[in-house]
Amino acid sequence: MEYIRVSKDNLEEEHICCAISNNKDIQVSSKKAWLADRFDEGLVFLKSVERGKCFIEYIPAEYAWNPINAPEYMYIDCLWVSGSLKGHGYSSDLLNECIKDSKEKGKKGICILSAAKKKPFLSDPKFLAFKGFQVCDEADNGIQLWYLSFEKSVETPCFKECAKYPRIDEKGYVLYYTNQCPFNAKYVPVLEETAKNNGIPFRAIRIETRDQAQNAPTPITTYALFCDGDYVTNEQMNDKKFLKLVNAKAKRKPGDS
Structure with a gap:
């Protein structure tokens, strides 16, 4: 597999979104605008030549848009391989490149979000464990911080208290969200309109700065939906999924789990 490193120089020409073919789509433009502001902070976006169907995106942890403490670590925003490209070792290729690059830059290790069981848009814990990652912290909603250390004695990353x-x-x-995920540019307005049309109390909060992200009330900042104060999901929704969720919660009696 041949890989391309996306940078400021080729960002406008390169296809970056695995499920969106049109580079002029609002979803693509929002993601590219977000990326453009991160490259000077050390963000790396490495993708296959197969129109973005497999890629890795990582950044020095002090610049990560997540509430973590991980000094001198690299943080992986996303490691994604889709469709027919799965099962060919491309995830390992991309991860190995991240490890090599991180070591060359003097990092102590790398970290990434996951969960005990596979969740949508999070890395597979079985894959991470196979690659030597370990859990170093866990929020009470089940979201975990995993790490791979390059040194025997090193401080482990952790979530911030928030x-x-x-x-x-x-x-x-x-809903808390960022433009780090391109799909939000399309589907957040869909949820806003759906909620309005159905009389559902709903507010979308776009996280616009790194400081806001690093102090957010959720480990996952790309997409975190709350209901009456409680965390619900990181799975992005269209109108049908959202209404199904709302209806299911409305049918539950007080005290139901």
Whole structure:
């Protein structure tokens, strides 16, 4: 497999989104704008020549848009291999390149979000364990921080206190999100319109700065949906999925789990 490193110089020409073919799509333009501001902070976006169907995106942890403490670590935003490209070792190729690059840059290790069981848009814990990663912290909603250390004696990464117990005070549905994920540019407005048309209390909060992201009330900042203060999911939704969730919660009696 041949890989391309996306940079400021080729960002406009390169295809970066595995499920979006049109580079002029609002989803692509929002993601590219987000990337353009991260390259000077050390972000690396390495993708296959297969129109972005497999890629890795990582950044020095101090610049990560997540509430973590991971000094001198590299943080992996996303490691993604889709469709027919799965099962050919491309995830290992990309991860190995990240490890090599991180070591050359003097990092102590790398870290990434996952969970005990595979969750949408998070790396597979079985793959991470196979590659030598270990869990170093866990929020009470089951989101875990995994790490791979390059040294025997090194401080392990951890979540900031604001992310350990993902809850908020606001009632109704509240969505925290960033433009790091391109799909948000399309589907967040869909949820806003759906909620409005159906009288559902809903507020979308776009995280616009690194400082906001690093102090967010959730380990996952790309997409975190809350309901009446409780964390619900990181799975992006269209109108049908959202209404199904709302209806299911409405049918539950107080005290139901």
